[in-house]
Amino acid sequence: MTFKMIKTGTSHFRAMKISSMVLVLLIPLFLFTIAPIVGEKREIILAKLEQPIYALIVALTFTVGLLHFKSGVQVLIEDYVHGSMSKVWINITIALSYLLIGLTLFALTKILL
Amino acid sequence: MSTSKSNQRPLSPHLSVYKWQLHAITSILTRITGNALIVGVILFVSWLLAAATSDASFRAVNAIISSWFGKLILIGSLWALWYHTLAGIRHLIWDHAVWLDIRKSRLLGWSVVIGSFALTFLTVLFL
Numbered sequence: 001m002t003f004k005m006i007k008t009g010t011s012h013f014r015a016m017k018i019s020s021m022v023l024v025l026l027i028p029l030f031l032f033t034i035a036p037i038v039g040e041k042r043e044i045i046l047a048k049l050e051q052p053i054y055a056l057i058v059a060l061t062f063t064v065g066l067l068h069f070k071s072g073v074q075v076l077i078e079d080y081v082h083g084s085m086s087k088v089w090i091n092i093t094i095a096l097s098y099l100l101i102g103l104t105l106f107a108l109t110k111i112l113l
Numbered sequence: 114m115s116t117s118k119s120n121q122r123p124l125s126p127h128l129s130v131y132k133w134q135l136h137a138i139t140s141i142l143t144r145i146t147g148n149a150l151i152v153g154v155i156l157f158v159s160w161l162l163a164a165a166t167s168d169a170s171f172r173a174v175n176a177i178i179s180s181w182f183g184k185l186i187l188i189g190s191l192w193a194l195w196y197h198t199l200a201g202i203r204h205l206i207w208d209h210a211v212w213l214d215i216r217k218s219r220l221l222g223w224s225v226v227i228g229s230f231a232l233t234f235l236t237v238l239f240l
Contacts, residue, residue, distance in 0.1 A: 017208065020201045027198050031191075036240040038160070038187065039179060042171045045164045058161070066154070072147050096151075103158050107165040 012071055019068040023061075030061040046111055055108045062104040070097035135222045143200040146193035153190025156183070191236055196229035 033054055037045050049055050073093045077086050131137060156178065163174035177183045203221050206212050212221055 017205070020205065024198060024202060024205070027194060031194070031236055032240070035191070035236065038157070039175075042164055042168060042175075049164075062154070062158070069147070069151060069154070072144075073151075076144060076148055100154060100158050103162055107158070107161040110165040 012074075015071050016068065019064050019071070022064050023068060026057070026061045026064060030057055033057055034061075049108065049111045052112065055112055059105055059108055063101050066097045066101050066104075070094055073097075135219060139200065139222045139225055143197060143204075146197040146200070150190060150193050150197065153186055153193070156186055156190075188233070188237065192229060192233040195232040195236070196225065199225040199228050199232075 034048075034057060037048050049058065070093065074090050077089045077093065081089050160174045160178055163170040178187060203225055206221070207218075212218060
């Protein structure tokens with residue numbers, strides 16, 4: 001998909017539209033439940049995230065959010081980076097998005113186990 | 114440097130020929146906030162990983178987010194998140210081909226700007 005940016009406009013639009021609709025619900029949920037523990041002591045953070053519902057909110061927000069970022073940053077690069085370097089940058093940001101999703105899920109699993 | 118005419122055509126986003134007004138500024142801010150949020154995301158994931166790992170690593174990352182620089186990134190990310198969310202809702206509205214006339218789209222633009230600051234202020238105040 002990365003190396004064939006033509007004929008993917010509709011699926012890209014759908015990916016952005018669906019993820020953005022999910023995020024409109026997830027972002028306030030994340031901010032109201034998880035944001036308050038940022039800056040707190042480690043015990044408080046672990047006690048909160050050991051509850052599966054809060055771990056799920058973080059997992060969903062960061063998975064959907066980073067997939068939304070992956071598609072969004074692709075358009076940014078296509079617009080401003082010209083030539084063969086655009087593919088390189090798009091692949092770097094795709095890798096970064098997947099890495100951050102993986103690290104988020106790893107950290108949450110580690111806390112839950 | 115080539116001076117041929119074909120090389121002097123303006124490139125997207127036509128910054129040199131574009132008049133800055135509310136719609137242009139709120140549009141580019143949507144892109145800037147959305148992409149800049151990666152900084153806050155990296156900081157949050159580092160913090161989460163550190164909390165999951167050990168007391169020592171948590172202390173190190175907590176020191177970063179408690180510093181004035183860390184707080185600046187967190188508050189900035191909070192505003193960017195609200196801004197990008199409201200601007201995203203604006204796009205979801207526009208996708209239905211409504212509220213595109215000048216008066217209503219200007220109202221939407223100001224709602225996004227003022228709403229993002231108001232929601233950031235309320236989030237910091239109450240959370």
